[in-house]
Amino acid sequence: MIEIKNIKKTFNGKEVLAGISGRFEDSNTSLIIGGSGTGKSVLLKCIVGLIKPDSGGVYYDGRDFINGDRTIRTQIRREIGMLFQGSALFDSKTVEENVMFPLDMLTDMPKNEKLDRVNFCLKRVGLENVNKRMPSEISGGMMKRVGIARAIVMNPKYLFVDEPNSGLDPLTAVTIDELIAEITDEYKITTIVVTHDMNSVMGIGEYVMFLYKGRKLWEGDSQNIVETNVPELKEFLFANKFIKHMKENEANG
Numbered sequence: 001m002i003e004i005k006n007i008k009k010t011f012n013g014k015e016v017l018a019g020i021s022g023r024f025e026d027s028n029t030s031l032i033i034g035g036s037g038t039g040k041s042v043l044l045k046c047i048v049g050l051i052k053p054d055s056g057g058v059y060y061d062g063r064d065f066i067n068g069d070r071t072i073r074t075q076i077r078r079e080i081g082m083l084f085q086g087s088a089l090f091d092s093k094t095v096e097e098n099v100m101f102p103l104d105m106l107t108d109m110p111k112n113e114k115l116d117r118v119n120f121c122l123k124r125v126g127l128e129n130v131n132k133r134m135p136s137e138i139s140g141g142m143m144k145r146v147g148i149a150r151a152i153v154m155n156p157k158y159l160f161v162d163e164p165n166s167g168l169d170p171l172t173a174v175t176i177d178e179l180i181a182e183i184t185d186e187y188k189i190t191t192i193v194v195t196h197d198m199n200s201v202m203g204i205g206e207y208v209m210f211l212y213k214g215r216k217l218w219e220g221d222s223q224n225i226v227e228t229n230v231p232e233l234k235e236f237l238f239a240n241k242f243i244k245h246m247k248e249n250e251a252n253g
Ligand SMILES: Nc1ncnc2c1ncn2[C@@H]1O[C@H](COP(=O)(O)OP(=O)(O)OP(=O)(O)O)[C@@H](O)[C@H]1O
Pocket: 011, 012, 016, 034, 035, 036, 037, 038, 039, 040, 041, 042, 043, 196
């Protein structure tokens, strides 16, 4: 479980996060949603330690990630897997080398064990016989799968994903969302996904936090989100034609 308490961040006098709190549970896929520039990525970066908040706390299973001692912070970092926007694969490395990279950097496992782990993870994300391909030789959806395999290769307790669907067609996007949710459940990971994709919200949103201008205006799940009375969230939701139709059909019986 990850808990955040009253996270605040200001850049050059502009308040980007105005005190965000929330809990992200184990084995759950939690989503941080909101329009462009509302602070989703900055919040995610504060949680993973890429940006230091001005104030507030981030606790990984009760361990203080911001003010805890160095050993604790290093330990937590090793328990984190990340999938960045655009997959962020190394263009000059093969699929196998990309997935093996964290094992090369952070472990002294023998080569054959590393290879077994890489193959296990590639198989888990539905990729076989692509080990020797270069990223430029595979599709966008396959790249995401490679990114997910790399994110889970160290067997993380916590998984962070920034816009998993960017650049994917809607069908491929759904399969990537489902893969993230399945892996989260299977390995009891605490997963946080930043997205503005309403299909993701409706498909995998076990816990959803809605940000608006640096504030948390709503939290809940995909079941109760369409019942919201928060005007800013309604506007965000109903900008999506599918949700709008669903709601209108419901109202018309
Ligand atoms: N390093 C930085 N220095 C200064 N301002 C920043 C920095 N990072 C983000 N910001 C600003 O903080 C605000 C929130 O940005 P953020 O990237 O978190 O938005 P977002 O909700 O993730 O948007 P999008 O969906 O478009 O990615 C924006 O106004 C952005 O310009």
